[in-house]
Amino acid sequence: MATRALLRQQQELGVKADIPQNLRFLWFDDSTKDYEMIKNRFCKIIACAEDRWFRTIDQRECDLYFQQQPASVKVILISAGRLVEDITMFIHRQHKEKLDSVYIYCLNVQKYSLVETRLKRIVTVVGIFNHPQMLLTNLRYKLITQLHLLPPPEIPVLALNAVKVHQVPNVTANPIPILPPEVVVASTPPQYSCLSSDADDTDVKWFSHPGTFWCPWNSKSCTNALNIRGEGVVEIMQQTSIPFEIHLSNKKDANDPTAYSIILSIDEKEVILRTSFGTSDSSTELHHTLQPDDGSWHRYWISFSKITLQALYGIGEIRPFFTILNSSLKESDLQQIKEIQYLHIKLNKNDRMLTDLGHIQDKVRFYIGNDPVIHELPLIIIPKEQYTLEHEVNHSAMLVENLQRPCRELYHSVYNFKLNTDDFPDFVDVIEKSIRNPAGWCHRKLVEKANRFGKPNLMVTYLRITAGKREGRAPGHSYVTEIWPPGHGSPIHNHGNVYSIVRVLHGRIFVKLYPQLTLNTNLYKPIETMFEEGQVTWMLPKLNQTHQLQNIDVHDKSAITIQCYKYGREDREHYEYFDYIANDGKSIGHFDPKSDMDYDEFKALMRQERQNLY
Incomplete structure (x- = not known):
């Protein structure tokens, strides 16, 4: 295996890093099409010979395959959900020393969650994946971490300009955690009626908000x-x-x-x-x-x-x-x-x-x-000229006029925003290349951010490109272009009770909405919605606040969104952080939403990369 210094040099020059010589991949499923697609794309991205991969659906062939491997070999098992428990138990009994880790590949993640839990007691189960791109991205991430290309984990501190984490203990055995003072203040509900300044506007819908x-x-x-x-x-x-x-x-x-x-x-x-x-x-x-x-x-x-x-x-x-x-x-x-x-x-x-x-x-x-809970809320905003009676009676879309003033102002400020412009018509294409190329700024920044939300996880990374300066009107910058490579996403997090507009500029983004941010959030079934390119959604102080965003596109297409935030006039605290569930699922952190780069500087950098790298 190449040395760490050589691998870093290869990465900077855009050369593919080789994988450990003793690593093999066993696909235990009858899905030939998915096997060929993932194997070919993996070998193309990583310098990996195709003969390192083997597919079978027969336990005897699997046994023979392990017997033929040298003692130093480590095998990554990728198995269908319906087969994974039996074949993993067999390999664990017969060839325990040669099994590196297990990936479960299936359509229904929830169906095999208990199987995953049982297997984790005896082997390393990386996770359950229901999309080829998510499986491929996780395999790539494993190689990056094994080759030591990730920076060392950051140590969380309690300074206000850092990512801050407080441990939430087992409440039956430990005392209540001590939270940072600004978190306590901002999370305390007001002791006054909290309707916004346009409470008397008859066009505004309050969605059962008890103010x-x-x-x-x-x-x-x-x-x-x-x-x-x-x-x-x-x-x-x-x-x-x-x-x-x-x-x-x-x-x-x-x-x-x-x-x-x-x-x-x-x-x-x-x-x-x-x-x-x-x-x-x-x-x-x-x-x-x-x-x-x-x-x-x-x-x-x-x-x-x-x-x-x-x-x-x-x-x-x-x-x-x-x-x-x-x-x-x-x-x-x-x-x-x-x-x-x-x-x-x-x-x-x-x-x-x-x-x-x-x-x-x-x-x-x-x-x-006053208003009882009757129908589900429309999540998509459409222009007035597209709005029909069908949208009204089916609650499938809404007008921006129905939202409070901060959302209306944010919506109009970004509705016509575009990435590709006459002076840079291939801006998005260059961003995609910068993500895929190890020498690209986007690629290197994503790897650098792998431990931003606790335990290193490249999948939970995205880029935050900000416009304008921090003016105190929102947590961090008011306008943020976020770039989500295929398979990447955010942790479950909330937004400090701000108003927000989110518009999809490129690709599409998968969103899960949760009722609240607690360590047992995953016990609640989320609202799941896919937002397509050009669609706009919204956030109010008590609605759509806790969510998770993911790019589950299987065709190597990144998603790019613009997120806009604003405190309401009724907000007397101006909480500056986004709270999130850390990657290990054991703590809630308080993230200062810093910028990765200014938008104009980023655009200039992409011009340079187009000239020098592509």
Whole structure:
């Protein structure tokens, strides 16, 4: 194997680095087409002879293959999901010393997640991959790390200009983590009604946002009135986890035995959504019940509607997709449902909570909204001239006029932005070449950033090319062009409650939306959407905030987006970081969204690379 210095020199000159001489690749699947495609592309990108690869679907051939290999050989196994457990166990028993690692290649990632967990107890399982490009990129990354081409991992520090990580411990055994002060301040929900400055604009849609703040201790009452009879949404946020019960009732007296009520009760073991007349739904799943004390604010909500005759309960963002319990109300109770106009709250089953629980007043928030949760939100913004009745009734797209002012301003500022221009018509092509060429700035920068989000992972890297200066109007720069090579993506992260517009400039980007950012986020099923070139999506302070972006294109085409951010006028904190789940899944970090390069400087650099390298 070449020396480290020689490999670095080869990389700088654009020469392919050879792979370890003792490395082999065994494809255990009957998919000949995928095998040939991935093998050929891998050998083209990496200096690898095709005879290092072998395909079989027969266990006896596999056994013979291992027997014929010298003792020093290490074999990477790439297996179909349906076959991987049996063949891995066989190889582990018969040829344990020669098995380097296992890649699971299948269509359904979730289906084989338990198999992956079982196998990880005895062998190195790199992961489950359902796209050829993601498998290919991970294989390339493994070679880069084995050849020591990655820089040493950065050590996270607590300076404000660095990537900061706080460990979130096992809450049953460890104390609550100490968070940096600015994180505590920014994550604390406001003790005031938080509607934006255009709250009276009739064109703006609020998407069930409960913006009216209510404090039982300040009002000296555990009862409040809803603004509209028969419908609404209530949000409760807790930093100290304490069981609670909410009654949505048609009687002002919380103890009236004749009252018709929709009741939400939740503790550490169970959540129950029921009516006083017997309709009931419940769950004992741990990520559905009262969340643990981990230093974070947890968000619960209940919605009901006299129109749909439904009562909904969820955790995190308030939208139909993140509903946990859905209780159908009886049509025979419609008149009483229409009369519901009171909210009664009880914490820890304590009728004297105003006096006995005053010490947790600052750890609990209540917000009340008028609009119940009825339909899923359209994620795509289209121009007015393209908007039709079909979009309106199917909620498949929206107008930018329906969003708050910061989103409208950002949308109009980038709607006509283009990458390829008359003076640089092949700008995108040069970027693609810079990503693929080891001597290109894009390629080298991506390798350098492999440990940006904790444990080194080249797949979780992308480029941030910024326009303008940091002016304090957003976390980092207001305008960021982000470049996503094939197979690359972001960690699961949120955006500090900013307004945002995202437009796809080139390729397409796959987005997963999550209800909240916690270490158990993966337990919640995400909303999954593919945004195509030219499409525009949006973000509000309490909607679409927690997401993960990935380029899953299988044809070696990068995705390029422009992300625009802005604090709202109602934002009194201006949180400067993006919080993310670290690559090891064991901590939440606070990332200062720095620039990799200014846009004009980047464009000039790509001109130089076109002249000197391509």
